[in-house]
Amino acid sequence: MENIIECNNLTHYYGKRLIYENLSFTVPKGRILGLLGKNGTGKTTTINILSGYLKPRSGQCAIFGQDIQTMAPSLRRNIGLLIEGHVQYQFMTIQQIEKFYSAFYPKQWKKEAYYELMNKLKVAPKQRISRMSCGQRSQVALGLILAQNPELLVLDDFSLGLDPGYRRLFVDYLRDYARSENKTVFLTSHIIQDMERLIDDCIIMDYGKILIQQPIKELLDNVRRYTCTVPEGYKLPETDVFYHPSVIRNTLETYSFLQQPEAETHLKSMQTPYSNLKCETVNLEDAFIGLTGKY
Ligand SMILES: Nc1ncnc2c1ncn2[C@@H]1O[C@H](COP(=O)(O)OP(=O)(O)OP(=O)(O)O)[C@@H](O)[C@H]1O
Numbered sequence: 001m002e003n004i005i006e007c008n009n010l011t012h013y014y015g016k017r018l019i020y021e022n023l024s025f026t027v028p029k030g031r032i033l034g035l036l037g038k039n040g041t042g043k044t045t046t047i048n049i050l051s052g053y054l055k056p057r058s059g060q061c062a063i064f065g066q067d068i069q070t071m072a073p074s075l076r077r078n079i080g081l082l083i084e085g086h087v088q089y090q091f092m093t094i095q096q097i098e099k100f101y102s103a104f105y106p107k108q109w110k111k112e113a114y115y116e117l118m119n120k121l122k123v124a125p126k127q128r129i130s131r132m133s134c135g136q137r138s139q140v141a142l143g144l145i146l147a148q149n150p151e152l153l154v155l156d157d158f159s160l161g162l163d164p165g166y167r168r169l170f171v172d173y174l175r176d177y178a179r180s181e182n183k184t185v186f187l188t189s190h191i192i193q194d195m196e197r198l199i200d201d202c203i204i205m206d207y208g209k210i211l212i213q214q215p216i217k218e219l220l221d222n223v224r225r226y227t228c229t230v231p232e233g234y235k236l237p238e239t240d241v242f243y244h245p246s247v248i249r250n251t252l253e254t255y256s257f258l259q260q261p262e263a264e265t266h267l268k269s270m271q272t273p274y275s276n277l278k279c280e281t282v283n284l285e286d287a288f289i290g291l292t293g294k295y
Pocket residue numbers: 014019037038039040041042043044045046
C-alpha cells in the first residue's frame with residue numbers, strides 16, 4: 001500500500017525541553033488517522049512538523065515521498081491544512097472568500113464542495129465572515145479546504161467551536177468525502193466520541209512517546225475495563241499489563257489488553273485479593289482515558 005505520510009524517528013525539543021523522541025508512523029493512502037493525546041503531549045507540534053512550519057531536531061518527515069522541508073509548492077498544493085480552525089480575511093463574505101482562495105488553486109479548485117457545506121450550514125453567500133459565530137467560521141475554513149481538493153487533509157483540532165450537531169454534520173460529511181474520493185486524512189481533536197465515528201487508525205500519544213498505534217477496530221476489540229472488589233486501601237503492584245489502576249472504596253478499576261482468563265492468571269500471580277471480577281469492552285473515550293490516565 002502506498003504511504004502518503006512517512007515519519008521516521010522524529011525527535012523534537014523546544015529549547016532544552018524534550019517533547020518526544022524517535023516518533024515513527026506512516027499513513028497509507030485513503031486512511032483516516034486520528035492523533036489523540038492529553039494536553040501538551042505534542043499533537044500540534046507534530047502537525048507543525050508535518051506541515052513544514054517546524055523542523056524537528058532530528059528525524060525525517062516525508063509526504064508524497066518527498067521531504068516536507070524541501071517540497072515543491074506545486075506538490076504542497078495537494079496538502080489541505082487546517083490550523084486550529086480559523087479563517088483570515090473576516091471582512092469578506094462567504095462568496096468573496098471562496099473566489100479569493102480559488103485563485104491559489106486554479107487547476108484543482110472544486111467550489112461545489114465548499115457551497116455544499118455552506119448550504120448545509122444555512123448561511124447566505126453574502127453573509128460576512130465577521131458576522132458569523134465561531135463554529136460557523138470553523139466550517140468556512142473546513143469548506144475552503146474541501147474545495148482545495150487536496151490529496152491529504154491535515155486538520156488540527158477540527159471540532160474547535162462546533163456544537164454537537166455541526167460536529168456530527170461535519171464528521172459524517174468528511175467521512176463520506178474521504179471514502180468516496182480516496183483522500184487521506186491526518187487529524188487531531190479533543191472530542192474523542194467524534195473520532196470513533198470517523199477514523200480508521202489511531203495513535204495515542206503519551207508524554208514523550210507513542211503509547212498505542214493501531215487500527216481503531218483492533219483497539220476497541222482488545223481493550224477491556226476490569227473492575228473487581230478488593231479490600232479498602234489495596235494498591236495493585238505496578239505492572240505494564242494493567243493501565244492506571246485506581247481503587248475507590250473497595251472497587252478496583254483498571255484497563256488492559258489481556259483477555260479475562262489471562263487477566264485472572266495475572267491477578268493471581270500478583271496475589272491480588274480480588275472477587276467479583278467484571279470484564280467489559282469500552283468505547284474509544286473510555287479506552288483513551290483508561291490507557292492514558294485521568295490526569
Ligand atoms: N513554541 C513553543 N515554545 C516552547 N514550548 C512550546 C512551544 N509550543 C509548544 N510548546 C510546549 O510543547 C508541549 C507540546 O505542545 P503542543 O501544542 O504540541 O501540545 P498538544 O498536544 O497539541 O496540546 P493541546 O492538546 O493542549 O492542544 C507543551 O508542553 C507546550 O507547552
